[in-house]
Structures are given as structure tokens and as C-alpha cells.
Amino acid sequence: MKIQTPLILVNFKTYLEATGRRAVSLARTAEKVSRETQVSICVAPQFTDIITVVKNVEIPVFAQHIDPIEPGSYTGYVLADAVKEAGAVGTLINHSERQLKLSEIDTAVRIARRKGLVSIVCANNQSISAAVAALKPDMVAVEPPELIGTGLSVSKAKPDIVTATVRLVKEVNPTVTVLCGAGISFGEDVAAALRLGTEGVLVASSVVKAKNPYRVLRAFAEKAKQTFERER
Amino acid sequence: MKIQTPLILVNFKTYLEATGRRAVSLARTAEKVSRETQVSICVAPQFTDIITVVKNVEIPVFAQHIDPIEPGSYTGYVLADAVKEAGAVGTLINHSERQLKLSEIDTAVRIARRKGLVSIVCANNQSISAAVAALKPDMVAVEPPELIGTGLSVSKAKPDIVTATVRLVKEVNPTVTVLCGAGISFGEDVAAALRLGTEGVLVASSVVKAKNPYRVLRAFAEKAKQTFERER
Amino acid sequence: MKIQTPLILVNFKTYLEATGRRAVSLARTAEKVSRETQVSICVAPQFTDIITVVKNVEIPVFAQHIDPIEPGSYTGYVLADAVKEAGAVGTLINHSERQLKLSEIDTAVRIARRKGLVSIVCANNQSISAAVAALKPDMVAVEPPELIGTGLSVSKAKPDIVTATVRLVKEVNPTVTVLCGAGISFGEDVAAALRLGTEGVLVASSVVKAKNPYRVLRAFAEKAKQTFERER
Amino acid sequence: MKIQTPLILVNFKTYLEATGRRAVSLARTAEKVSRETQVSICVAPQFTDIITVVKNVEIPVFAQHIDPIEPGSYTGYVLADAVKEAGAVGTLINHSERQLKLSEIDTAVRIARRKGLVSIVCANNQSISAAVAALKPDMVAVEPPELIGTGLSVSKAKPDIVTATVRLVKEVNPTVTVLCGAGISFGEDVAAALRLGTEGVLVASSVVKAKNPYRVLRAFAEKAKQTFERER
Numbered sequence: 003m004k005i006q007t008p009l010i011l012v013n014f015k016t017y018l019e020a021t022g023r024r025a026v027s028l029a030r031t032a033e034k035v036s037r038e039t040q041v042s043i044c045v046a047p048q049f050t051d052i053i054t055v056v057k058n059v060e061i062p063v064f065a066q067h068i069d070p071i072e073p074g075s076y077t078g079y080v081l082a083d084a085v086k087e088a089g090a091v092g093t094l095i096n097h098s099e100r101q102l103k104l105s106e107i108d109t110a111v112r113i114a115r116r117k118g119l120v121s122i123v124c125a126n127n128q129s130i131s132a133a134v135a136a137l138k139p140d141m142v143a144v145e146p147p148e149l150i151g152t153g154l155s156v157s158k159a160k161p162d163i164v165t166a167t168v169r170l171v172k173e174v175n176p177t178v179t180v181l182c183g184a185g186i187s188f189g190e191d192v193a194a195a196l197r198l199g200t201e202g203v204l205v206a207s208s209v210v211k212a213k214n215p216y217r218v219l220r221a222f223a224e225k226a227k228q229t230f231e232r233e234r
Numbered sequence: 235m236k237i238q239t240p241l242i243l244v245n246f247k248t249y250l251e252a253t254g255r256r257a258v259s260l261a262r263t264a265e266k267v268s269r270e271t272q273v274s275i276c277v278a279p280q281f282t283d284i285i286t287v288v289k290n291v292e293i294p295v296f297a298q299h300i301d302p303i304e305p306g307s308y309t310g311y312v313l314a315d316a317v318k319e320a321g322a323v324g325t326l327i328n329h330s331e332r333q334l335k336l337s338e339i340d341t342a343v344r345i346a347r348r349k350g351l352v353s354i355v356c357a358n359n360q361s362i363s364a365a366v367a368a369l370k371p372d373m374v375a376v377e378p379p380e381l382i383g384t385g386l387s388v389s390k391a392k393p394d395i396v397t398a399t400v401r402l403v404k405e406v407n408p409t410v411t412v413l414c415g416a417g418i419s420f421g422e423d424v425a426a427a428l429r430l431g432t433e434g435v436l437v438a439s440s441v442v443k444a445k446n447p448y449r450v451l452r453a454f455a456e457k458a459k460q461t462f463e464r465e466r
Numbered sequence: 467m468k469i470q471t472p473l474i475l476v477n478f479k480t481y482l483e484a485t486g487r488r489a490v491s492l493a494r495t496a497e498k499v500s501r502e503t504q505v506s507i508c509v510a511p512q513f514t515d516i517i518t519v520v521k522n523v524e525i526p527v528f529a530q531h532i533d534p535i536e537p538g539s540y541t542g543y544v545l546a547d548a549v550k551e552a553g554a555v556g557t558l559i560n561h562s563e564r565q566l567k568l569s570e571i572d573t574a575v576r577i578a579r580r581k582g583l584v585s586i587v588c589a590n591n592q593s594i595s596a597a598v599a600a601l602k603p604d605m606v607a608v609e610p611p612e613l614i615g616t617g618l619s620v621s622k623a624k625p626d627i628v629t630a631t632v633r634l635v636k637e638v639n640p641t642v643t644v645l646c647g648a649g650i651s652f653g654e655d656v657a658a659a660l661r662l663g664t665e666g667v668l669v670a671s672s673v674v675k676a677k678n679p680y681r682v683l684r685a686f687a688e689k690a691k692q693t694f695e696r697e698r
Numbered sequence: 699m700k701i702q703t704p705l706i707l708v709n710f711k712t713y714l715e716a717t718g719r720r721a722v723s724l725a726r727t728a729e730k731v732s733r734e735t736q737v738s739i740c741v742a743p744q745f746t747d748i749i750t751v752v753k754n755v756e757i758p759v760f761a762q763h764i765d766p767i768e769p770g771s772y773t774g775y776v777l778a779d780a781v782k783e784a785g786a787v788g789t790l791i792n793h794s795e796r797q798l799k800l801s802e803i804d805t806a807v808r809i810a811r812r813k814g815l816v817s818i819v820c821a822n823n824q825s826i827s828a829a830v831a832a833l834k835p836d837m838v839a840v841e842p843p844e845l846i847g848t849g850l851s852v853s854k855a856k857p858d859i860v861t862a863t864v865r866l867v868k869e870v871n872p873t874v875t876v877l878c879g880a881g882i883s884f885g886e887d888v889a890a891a892l893r894l895g896t897e898g899v900l901v902a903s904s905v906v907k908a909k910n911p912y913r914v915l916r917a918f919a920e921k922a923k924q925t926f927e928r929e930r
Contacts, residue, residue, distance in 0.1 A: 021315055022319035050282065074248060075247050080281065103800070137825055362569055366568070369593055480770060485779055564773050
């Protein structure tokens with residue numbers, strides 16, 4: 003599956019505001035904004051909600067994590083085949099809240115590739131981003147964990163990390179799509195991220211916990227569109 | 235929720251034979267046997283499959299694991315609220331393939347209790363069983379990991395572990411239901427487990443990977459019923 | 467080895483003030499106080515410092531942790547045999563900063579017993595204390611992690627946890643020695659701990675980071691002695 | 699500290715044959731071979747033994763692991779400062795038996811660099827080797843875990859992995875020294891490793907568990923010397 007860029011991925015985390023029926027409702031909002039703006043918006047609900055979200059919207063659905071395992075005796079683990087059959091088109095790997103050993107990232111990326119799942123590997127800084135690029139994922143998302151949930155965006159507070167990530171990742175592997183995330187709260191943060199050379203953003207609390215998620219996401223998408231067209 | 239005993243819990247693990255559509259199909263088989271024999275049969279599918287299995291069968295559905303977390307920023311984790319809203323009535327905790335730190339087991343049991351999820355905590359041996367009983371779960375399941383998947387049943391190969399577990403758990407906490415598992419392959423293994431004082435069994439590969447899961451499960455259920463009636 | 471009670475165990479953690487030469491110096495201070503007051507004071511330096519501390523003092527030396535492993539291919543792990551040959555008489559297990567899976571605690575306690583190392587298993591609250599008592603360690607130390615390093619002592623701030631721990635542990639296993647820790651900063655905190663039924667305390671920052679560790683430890687030891695004699 | 703190449707690093711793991719007094723004895727053997735052959739031989743004893751080994755030999759001593767922590771409240775962890783003060787000149791990081799999360803490897807490499815410890819990061823295959831090279835350690839050691847302890851050497855059984863590692867690591871970072879390990883049992887395995895472009899080897903059981911460690915190590919060193927001189 004090819005995901006169109008610029009890309010906004012909404013990570014539902016384990017927020018109650020995006021669990022169960024509310025996951026479906028938020029995914030529908032994302033789909034609406036995507037249709038209206040023609041910007042690619044993906045959602046990453048919890049494992050239990052993937053199948054219902056997939057049935058209710060046509061935008062791409064991601065898992066938040068897969069385990070680096072093959073089918074077998076792994077009670078309580080998350081199997082790529084299960085995520086795939088539930089309808090997910092891709093998965094986050096190594097989110098800063100769910101970090102893996104390096105060899106596990108390598109295995110998870112290989113499994114995702116083999117199963118046809120788009121892999122987005124998260125990294126805390128530019129050197130880690132360069133490291134994961136060597137594992138040949140589809141996308142790398144740099145997210146300084148100290149900014150996650152702060153409302154202080156990586157693209158405004160730490161532009162150097164974003165710029166360095168884009169440069170280092172492309173040096174190692176020019177085919178990898180670079181995203182950034184952490185603290186993205188305003189349309190301007192999205193615009194800044196794209197101007198710094200990324201092709202998309204990861205967002206979470208600013209959308210999920212917003213009084214009006216539609217309005218926030220719509221602002222993000224419009225800024226993404228404007229900026230992306232101007233930059234080309 | 236009160237689960238009737240004797241109880242047979244079928245753990246689907248991450249077997250391909252019990253993933254996605256095949257999870258629903260296997261759950262239907264379990265429901266059929268449960269109806270025919272009037273023995274309580276529960277199923278524990280993967281997270282992604284819980285909601286679909288719940289929609290398709292009326293027997294109790296368990297999660298294979300929950301994380302010891304509250305709603306929030308826990309990308310890739312398994313939230314009790316999500317499992318509950320998907321329709322699970324309970325959860326395994328600390329399966330030998332998905333072991334937790336002791337304080338995490340304590341937290342997971344408390345969360346399950348608060349959310350109204352039946353907690354089945356797994357333990358490798360009798361002293362660990364006694365330890366977890368002190369945390370007041372609903373059920374303790376002793377499963378010596380060295381027997382899992384072997385076809386050599388705990389109730390036949392290590393009856394002393396089962397007997398000791400029943401005794402020690404009841405000493406610590408007489409209200410805890412004791413189950414056993416690992417290697418249960420024949421009706422006679424189920425019978426032996428109940429005669430040793432347990433109120434149910436955990437099964438997995440012998441059912442999931444059987445050529446005819448219906449026949450295997452039916453034999454388990456019949457033996458469970460006969461033995462349970464005789465023992466009382 | 468039998469450790470005399472009341473007992474004060476000074477955990478050096480990975481504080482620079484108690485690393486290398488400074489570990490030896492602090493251990494000598496502890497030995498001096500122990501001699502002067504006739505109260506049993508033990509020290510738990512870092513792994514690298516055990517052997518030098520043992521050579522320089524005659525008070526009991528503990529490891530801060532052992533891994534649940536036998537000799538073999540475990541690069542970077544802490545082997546009970548190595549800790550024992552270095553001269554340690556015992557070890558902490560499952561400190562809240564170095565928690566283990568439940569089955570690992572069970573294995574570590576068994577290994578310690580077999581090697582003749584005194585095992586002190588740490589627990590975050592009373593129900594976890596009761597759980598670990600079922601594994602038959604020599605001592606259980608209840609340390610609510612939210613109080614560690616606060617200067618607010620468990621014996622003053624949460625006396626109920628200490629009392630409940632003593633009661634529950636003794637119910638499960640009357641031969642287990644109960645200690646408590648977290649926030650112990652004044653002689654009065656030590657006295658309170660003993661009055662609540664414990665036989666000793668774990669201390670760390672209040673001694674290690676004190677301007678005058680001798681004075682702090684001396685006050686602890688004197689209060690321990692007075693209280694213990696009065697209580698009997 | 700600059701470690702001379704070609705380099706043979708003897709990992710003592712947690713083998714009883716290399717614990718305590720026997721660690722010192724084996725280190726002396728390594729020193730003897732190093733003197734006789736003028737080949738750089740380093741030893742990596744357990745944490746508890748570092749200080750004694752350092753006092754008894756003049757060859758470089760490595761830790762088997764450091765934790766990615768700063769001084770503070772980390773009971774049971776391995777602090778770089780402690781390892782350094784004990785006299786180690788470097789450390790293994792991410793050995794396949796003691797793997798770290800990717801961000802932990804990044805932090806451990808940075809801490810080692812700041813403390814003046816030589817960092818040898820282990821990797822399971824060529825793409826992981828390339829990934830860790832991006833973190834700028836001093837050395838990368840490729841060790842396919844499936845060959846460790848088999849007697850089947852990586853340089854004979856999987857020469858492609860070694861060649862690819864050398865190439866990929868140098869592309870990412872030409873200043874990184876490349877080592878290999880796993881299954882090195884004969885002098886010829888060492889020679890093959892150097893011919894494939896590495897500058898040294900990691901060895902363990904073939905030396906530690908040998909009837910005559912001196913003879914094995916001497917053969918390794920001689921082959922290393924011959925091959926290295928011929929290759930230049």
C-alpha cells in the first residue's frame with residue numbers, strides 16, 4: 003500500500019476519548035477532514051478497535067505496534083497477521099512509549115514488509131533516526147519524547163532535530179519517508195514541519211483531547227496542503 | 235460476572251489457526267460444545283479479534299493479557315477499558331509467555347477488579363500460585379511452562395504441583411478458583427485435573443491445532459462434566 | 467549467615483557519593499557506627515565495589531540485585547556465585563528500582579537460598595509483601611516507591627502499610643523478617659518503624675547524601691537500639 | 699584510550715570457570731599470550747571481578763555491559779562511573795545476551811564516550827550493524843546469535859554477514875572499528891575473520907571452557923598476527 007503525502011497520522015494512544023465507540027467517531031471525523039481537504043489522514047486506534055474502525059471509514063488505519071513474532075505460542079502478543087487481517091494497512095513500530103530492542107525493531111520491520119504493512123518506525127532524535135533508516139522501514143518518524151504531550155512542537159522548539167533527521171535519514175536511505183511528531187498543536191506547527199523537509203506529522207493529544215477535534219484536524223490539514231503545494 | 239465451573243478456557247494464542255475469521259469459527263465450535271454439554275467453555279482470542287468473536291458467540295470471551303495502565307499516553311498498550319468495551323468478560327494476566335513484574339500483576343488485578351473483568355492469573359508452580367493468591371485475583375491457573383505444548387499434561391505428569399497449588403492457594407485465599415494447564419491433550423487429562431481439586435483447565439494447541447477441534451473439545455467437556463458430577 | 471536485628475541496611479544505589487573509593491569510605495563510617503552502638507548495620511554497594519568494601523570492613527555486605535540465572539552464557543548479568551565469591555553475605559531482590567517478573571523473584575530467592583545468601587525481597591505495598599512472603603525469602607522489605615527519596619518516611623506517612631505488611635507477612639510465613647524503607651530521614655522514623663513491628667529499615671539518600679553521614683547514621687542506630695530494647 | 703588492532707576480546711560471560719579467583723587466573727593467561735605474541739588481547743570479566751582483574755594484569759579490561767543511566771537512584775544498575783573507577787577502559791553494549799532498546803544503546807554510547815570508555819556495540823546481523831554505526835560507537839561487533847557457543851564460526855559459516863557488515867558500517871561511519879564473533883574456535887576462524895576485513899574478534903567459550911586456555915588463545919593470537927601482517 004502506498005500512503006499519499008503529506009500525511010497526518012492521528013495516534014489514538016490509550017485515551018478514553020478514542021476508545022471503542024469513540025474511536026469510530028473520531029476516525030469518522032478524520033475521514034471527513036480528509037475528504038474535504040484531500041489531505042491524507044491516517045488513524046492508529048487501539049488493537050481492539052482496528053476492525054470496527056476499518057469497517058466504518060475508508061481512510062488508512064494503522065496499528066500502534068506489532069510484536070516481532072511469527073504465528074505461534076505468544077499469548078498476549080500482537081501478531082502482524084492479525085493486525086493485517088483486521089484491516090490495518092500499516093503499523094507504528096518503536097513508539098517512544100513502546101520501545102523495542104534494536105534487533106526487535108529489525109525483525110518487526112522485516113515482518114511488516116513481508117506482510118505488506120507500511121512500517122513507521124519512531125525515533126527519539128536524529129542519530130536514532132539515522133540508525134533506524136538503515137533497517138529500511140517505509141517511514142521514520144522523529145519524536146523527541148520530552149516534547150510529547152507538551153503543546154510545544156518539535157518543529158518550532160527543536161527545528162534542528164527535524165532538519166538533521168531529514169538529512170541523515172536521506173543519506174542512509176533516500177527512499178525513506180520522514181515524518182515528525184511531538185507537541186504538534188497548531189496548523190503552524192504542521193506547516194513548520196513540512197517546511198523543514200518532512201512529508202507529514204504524527205499528532206495525538208491535540209486532536210484526541212480537543213473540544214472540537216474536527217476544527218483542530220481541519221486546521222492541520224489545510225496548513226499541510228497549503229505548505230506542501232508552496233514547497234513543491 | 236460469575237463464570238460457572240467446571241471451566242474450560244481455550245487460549246487461541248497467536249496461532250494462525252485461530253486468527254481473524256478462523257478465530258470466529260473456532261469460537262463457534264466452542265459455543266456448540268458448550269451448549270451440547272452444558273459445560274462452561276470460554277475462549278481467549280487475540281486483541282484484534284475480541285470484538286468480532288463477542289458479536290458471534292454467547293460464551294464468555296477473555297483477553298489474553300491487559301497492561302497495568304490507566305487511560306492515557308500508552309501507545310501500543312492494552313487498556314482494560316478497551317478490552318471491556320470490546321465485550322470481554324475477563325482476562326488472563328501473567329501468562330508464562332507474557333510475564334509481568336510482580337507489582338504489575340498487582341496493578342492489573344486491581345484494574346480488572348475495578349472494571350468488572352474476571353482475572354485469571356497464571357503461575358509457573360505452587361509457590362508462585364500461593365504468591366499470586368495473596369493479590370486476590372478471581373482465579374489462579376498453575377501452568378508449568380516446561381510442559382506447555384508438549385502433549386504431556388500437568389495433571390498426569392506433575393500431579394503434585396497441582397495438588398500443592400490447590401492446597402496453598404486455598405490456605406492464602408479460599409475464595410480463589412484454581413485452574414491448571416499445560417499439555418492437556420486428552421479427556422483423561424481434564425478428568426485428572428478436576429480430581430486433583432481444580433475447577434477447570436486451560437487448553438490451547440491440543441484444541442486449536444487439532445484436525446477436528448470439535449471432537450477434542452467435546453471429549454474434554456464430557457470428561458469434565460462426568461468427573462465434576464462424580465466428585466461432588 | 468544470620469543477620470542480627472534490629473537491622474539498618476544502607477543502600478548505596480548508584481550515587482556518586484558512594485561509588486569506588488567513596489563506597490569504601492562510607493562503609494567504614496557504617497562500621498564505626500555499628501561498633502559504637504552495637505546495632506547491626508549492613509551496606510549494599512554497587513557490584514563493582516563489593517569486593518573492595520568486603521576487604522575493608524567487617525560489617526555484612528549485600529549486593530543490590532542478583533539475576534535469576536545459573537552460571538553460563540549470560541553476558542552482562544549478575545551471577546549469585548560471583549557476588550558470593552566477592553564476599554557478599556546477601557542480596558536485595560526486586561528493589562522497586564529494579565523490579566523482576568514474579569517467576570524471576572521466585573528463582574532468585576531459590577538461588578540465594580542455595581548459595582547461602584540472605585535474601586531481602588522488596589515489595590511496594592502490603593499485598594505484594596504477602597505475595598513475596600509465600601516465596602520464603604529470609605526478609606521482606608516494604609518500600610512504597612512513591613515515598614522513596616522524599617524525606618517523608620513510610621513509618622510516619624503510611625504506618626498502616628507497615629502494620630498491614632507485618633501482619634500479612636507473618637500470617638503467610640512467620641519466620642520471615644520484616645523491614646521497611648522509603649523516606650527514612652530521622653531517628654524518629656527508625657523508631658516508628660520498629661514500633662510498628664518491623665525488625666529493621668532500609669535507608670539510602672538520607673545517609674549517602676548527608677553532609678555528615680556519620681551523624682545521621684549514628685542517630686538512626688541509637689534510636690533503633692533504644693526502641694528495640696523498650697519494645698521487648 | 700586507543701585499543702591496538704588486531705584485537706582479541708575474551709568475554710568471560712557468567713561462566714564459573716571465569717568467576718572470582720578464576721577470572722584473575724584467566725586474565726593472567728591472556729596477558730601472558732599478549733606479551734608473547736604482541737597481539738592486543740582484552741578481557742571482559744563480570745562486574746564484581748573488574749577491580750581485581752585490573753589490579754592483577756596490564757592488558758585492557760572491559761565491562762560486559764553498562765546501563766544507560768546517570769548517577770542517582772538506580773539500585774542494582776551498572777553505572778559507567780563505577781566501571782570506570784574500577785579500572786575498565788571500555789565496555790560491551792547490547793551483547794545479544796543483554797540487548798537494549800535502541801534509545802538505550804544511543805544513551806549508553808554517549809555516556810561511554812563522555813566517560814572515556816571505549817564502546818563496543820554488538821549487533822546480530824549486517825543491517826543492525828549499519829544501524830548501530832550511525833550512533834558513532836568506537837567499535838561494532840557483529841555476532842549472529844544463532845552461532846554463539848556452537849563451535850561453528852561466523853567467519854567460516856556466514857562470511858557474507860561479516861563482509862556485508864564491514865562494507866555497510868564503513869559506509870555509514872568509516873572511523874568505526876569492525877569486529878566479529880560467535881563460534882570462533884580455531885586459529886583459522888580468527889584468520890578468516892581478519893581476511894574478511896574485520897580488525898578483531900570476540901571469543902568466549904572456546905577459550906574460557908578450554909582444557910588449556912593458554913594453548914587456544916595462543917593459537918588465536920598467532921593466527922591473528924600472521925594474517926594481519928599479510929593483509930597489510
